[in-house]
Amino acid sequence: MLSATVLPAQDAKKPNAQMGPRPVAQNLDNPSGIAVHGETGHIFVAEHRGVLRLFKQEEKKGYSRKMQVARYPSDVYGKGPMYDIGPLGVALLGTDHLVVGDGSRPDGEELVRVYEIAVEAPEKPTPEKKAAFTLGPITAGDASAKGEGNYYGVAVTKDAIFATANGDDTKGWIVRAKLNNGKPGKLEPFIATKEAVSVDAPCAITVNAAGDLVVGQMGEISVPGDSLVCVYDPSTGKLKKSYETGLSDIVGLAYSPNGKLYAVDFSWIDTSKGALYELTMDGDKCSARKIVDLDKPTSLAFDTNGTLLVTVFGTAEEGSDKKPGKVLRIGKGMLK
Template structure:
């Protein structure tokens, strides 16, 4: 029991007990997107970047309008009823000019983590293949281990980049790239999440204040409420704490900068009406640490989130096209007042 109590205290920064709900304001920043799957904020400029996955682009928001930054990614198909076109996925900035992008438009085992020096606003966009400064990977097949793809979530520390890998027919891994500034090592398998938690599909990822790796395990898309929140040691890759959340399919995780509270997006593949932005509050049941997911806002198929310095959060949603309409239903939203 002493060991478990110490572990709970060590992971306490991920949530801070039950907090009263605030009045949340939701603003549509961009509409007409096609399966947006990743979002990041550029340091110094504050520009929001989005992987508009279904069009094979990375775009940025400048004065409320979309501007192409990287174009020309091929597309693959993800999902089983419905199915979605996907191209670039996870995004993260390492500094003002260095953007890291996870592949989603190639075959499993043939996808890379790509690094770009992004042009200034108003400049010509980069070519997805030709203008990548670095191509790190892939995670090819290794004996009985299948090649991994769908490099969905990215999180960085001063010494490493962590990548969730969730291919169409694989167990899923958290991969790791050692780094020294913008000098990079290989993309290597690091944490076999399925073996440690017995649930498929690591998707969301972030780093907590203690430097631990925090993963949202999406689980099976045809199984309700099997999403897990799991903490791993960055040094050993071993599981520290694993909690059921009652969420369907966790796609994004992030800590609010002002409160330190942890938030998650739930895609809710089986029941889209149940999807949204949730705050994850710590609970204790019979002396055992658990988590309560408190719904903050209803969202239509949310895929990623990122917090701004002012505490607002940007969320990408795939959305649902209205009957008889063929337009793109995806959007970038801004939620404030959390």
């Protein structure tokens, strides 16, 4: 294994009220994945009930919302705190297809589905089963003792769809479906990350400027500070680099338009320590600079203006019947 050392996390500067995170969408039920359309700027959010589509209102500030994909089953995830989950990860395939990683079924039954999307938000949502392409399931067998599921992170390159999976914990699979003329092939286990780095649970996944897969290895949720960031060749699956980060549970990774890498740490063992970080790799070392504390952050993406959007589970207000999940906007000024 190619390993690297970690530098201590630096504390965040206290943001002023004008710079602090602002809600773009509220009343969300455990949002866990986010993707932004590069042409329309529409925001796709996976949450317990389905996939939402957020788009700017024409006559006033703020965003409207429509359900893009609905009618998912429901499952539960967690140790200690337990959370209702449905679809988990989302990514765009070209301009007219949305890839959705499933978490709503038992391991061995979960799927990665690809849906056609129009330029405008739909009047009625697409039923979950009415996908253009259904990938999987990966059932129990030689490659996976229990079968695969909880496709938390999704990334798309010109050659393939990749998803992180949390089925067989002894393997820690990243799964892959190759693309042929834009159409996905069979979903198959590709990289056994646990065997490569001896740390559990790949969750976050993105692609760097060189085209490599950059993966957040969450680690054990009961162990603080064990998360890794690993770099893999997308063609061969070979581990190119592994960095210790000092963070506890990296569940989201994204590159800014100027090439900086950001991560969100859910911090299962102490969710009061959830936060957004800037990660900097220098040779064999990784340093983590805290940007802002967040209430159970789960995913992140940059919009077409270079503004960072982060999903959070949040904490329910006492006496409120609203769901605590949000999409937060974090301005460029906070990231400096």
